[in-house]
Amino acid sequence: MSVCLIKEYTGIPFDRDEILRYAGCRSQSEEISALAEECIKEAENVFSYKVCYSVYPINIKENKVQFPFAQVNSAYLAKKLEGCNGAVVFGATVGLGIDRLIAKYGVLSPAKAVIFQALGAERIESLCNTFNKEIKEKYKNVKPRMSPGYGDIPLKLQRDIFSVLDCPRKIGLMLNESMLMSPSKSVTAIIGISGDEFFEYN
Numbered sequence: 001m002s003v004c005l006i007k008e009y010t011g012i013p014f015d016r017d018e019i020l021r022y023a024g025c026r027s028q029s030e031e032i033s034a035l036a037e038e039c040i041k042e043a044e045n046v047f048s049y050k051v052c053y054s055v056y057p058i059n060i061k062e063n064k065v066q067f068p069f070a071q072v073n074s075a076y077l078a079k080k081l082e083g084c085n086g087a088v089v090f091g092a093t094v095g096l097g098i099d100r101l102i103a104k105y106g107v108l109s110p111a112k113a114v115i116f117q118a119l120g121a122e123r124i125e126s127l128c129n130t131f132n133k134e135i136k137e138k139y140k141n142v143k144p145r146m147s148p149g150y151g152d153i154p155l156k157l158q159r160d161i162f163s164v165l166d167c168p169r170k171i172g173l174m175l176n177e178s179m180l181m182s183p184s185k186s187v188t189a190i191i192g193i194s195g196d197e198f199f200e201y202n
Helices: 016-022 030-043 075-080 097-108 110-138 157-165 167-171 197-201
Strands: 005-009 049-057 059-061 064-066 071-073 086-093 186-194
Touching: 005 110, 016 030, 016 110, 030 097, 030 110, 049 110, 049 157, 049 167, 064 075, 086 110, 086 157, 086 167, 097 110, 110 186, 157 167, 157 186
Parallel strands: none
Antiparallel strands: 005 049, 049 086, 059 064, 064 071, 086 186
16 A cells, blocks of 8 residues: 655745746836845745655556546546556645735735735745656656646546545645635646656555
8 A cells, every 4th residue: 555655845946937927927127026025035934845645556548547546537647647557646735824925915915915826826836846856856757747627637536636645634735625725825736657666666
């Protein structure tokens, strides 16, 4: 049986260009850059970078992907996992702190709220990229990550991932009846892997 592991990170660098891109800024100005820096400084200590994950064998037949914990009917997922004999299934979050700042400045300063939204999006993406980089260093053949709700991957797969990884207890990541996650800057995803090395780490 696969074991669910937890990883915590610190010191993930901020990508200022990505923050401004998520904020919809097509061009940078001194004013916008200064506002972004102000928001980064206020938020940099509120993030809690956590990932819980496990590695599972998978079996693909036509448009169905069989995990030990669920069968997923998805032509998109089956195609993207073609040639894989395993998958890393993970949940990731940067914590509730950024949600509180977004709510606070939604009232006090809409401009700051937009930057904090963008900052949260950049942070969770950077966390996932950091984790993905480690997976690529461990396994030779790694597919791009895919999340429930993307393409024809059923959103209800969220429930199975939350259940098997025990996301609420492991990293404080909750799922409501509408499939919305809390903290909001969170991700669940699947990374296909293949090769003999899968069996060495499973």
